Structure formats: C-alpha cells, structure tokens
Amino acid sequence: MISPAAVIILFSEINFGQSMRNQDAELFTPAEAAVLSRLSLKAVNNAIDRKTVPARRSGRGRLLDRPALLSLALERRLAGDTTPEFRRRLFAEIAAGPRRRIVTVGALKIDLIEPRREVMERVKQLRRAERVVTVDPEIMGGNPVFRGTRVPVHLIDEKLRLGETVERLCEDYPRVSEEMIRLASIYAAAHPLRGRPRKKQWAGWRHVSTTVVPMRELNER
Secondary structure, three states: OOOHHHHHHHHHHHHHHHHHHHHHHOOEOHHHHHHHHOOOHHHHHHHHHOOOOOOEEEOOEEEEOHHHHHHHHHHHHHOOOOOHHHHHHHHHHHHHOOOOOEEEEOOEEEEOHHHHHHHHHHHHHHHHHHHOEEOOOOOHHHOOEEOOEOOEHHHHHHHHHOOOOHHHHHHHOOOOOHHHHHHHHHHHHHOOOOOOOOOOOOOOOOOOOEOOOOHHHHOOO
C-alpha cells in the first residue's frame, strides 16, 4: 500500500519532470533564434559572445529563452541608435520582468507589445513548420522531409532561394501543399543540415512519389 506522502512525492516528481520538459521546449538554438528575431546567425552569436543577451548552456549547446528572443528582436531595431551597454541594461530589465508591456531605461521608454507579438507569431510559424516535417533514418537518408512524402524540405528551400515560384513547385510536387512550401524556408533556416555545405547538394534528385496527409492531422500534437 502506498502512503499519502509517497503519492504526493510521486506526483511532485512527475510535475517537476513535465515542467523541466516544458522549459526545455521553450529554449531555442542560435539558429532558431536568428530566424525568430530576423537577425543573422552571426549577429545572434555575437550578441551571446558579448553577453548582450544571456544564453544557457546545455548538451544542445547554447540556448536562449523567450525573453532573450524578444531582446534579440529589439537588438535588430536598436543596434544602430544605442550602445551595447544601454541594450544590456534594457535586456536585463526585460529578463527581470518578461511580462511587462513597457520597459524604462533612463529617459527612454520601450513599448514591447509589437516586438513581442512579432516574436510570438514567428514562434507559431516555426512550430507549424516543425509539425509538417519529419526526420526518419529510413527515409531519404534521414534528411528532413515533409510528413507523408519523400520530398526533402531543404530541397524546396534551395529551389525557392534560386528563384523558383511557389506555384511552379506546387505543380512539380502536387502532394506538397502551398503552406508546406511556404514553411520550408523557416524550417531550413532554423534547422540547417549538419556538416559542410556542398554545392548543388540536390543535383540529380528527382521526384519519385508522395503521399497525401490531411492537414487536420498535422494539427494534432
């Protein structure tokens, strides 16, 4: 028979584990942060190196939380008009009160509503992109593909960067929706392929087959 105290401890441990997983899910790699803040990856890494924004270290490397994402979004807007020291003070205020709508540093007041909304919208787009992509060692050598297909996400992203239109890609890959194609770029930027990039990585690849996956199924988590 389990004592009430043991039950309380058991549920506490479960809740703590769930909380830790939720916190980890809310941490972002520098590549993800670059996409979400619309900064270059180099700019994000420079901000971390200079301690303009704080980063946590883990087995996944350096990670940033949502207040840090908001700070990076402001870094993009303020870098040309303010000093690094001022921005460090501002970002420290944001970290201390992540739910505040207005932050005051000296004589300057910063309205956080619009940059926070922008970051949240970008996070939603990234999560949506991650839901329509799958990685399976048995499919296309483990390269990320659109769920239910064998179409590599980075292939679509590369074609878009080379000037291919969404309409043409929809014709070439009829099982890949327009939304999937539009999400390819944000996914590819947030999750770059590992290893040294190669020229014309997808040269010689051809469309073999695809499978229809109802979009409503992708909304189920």
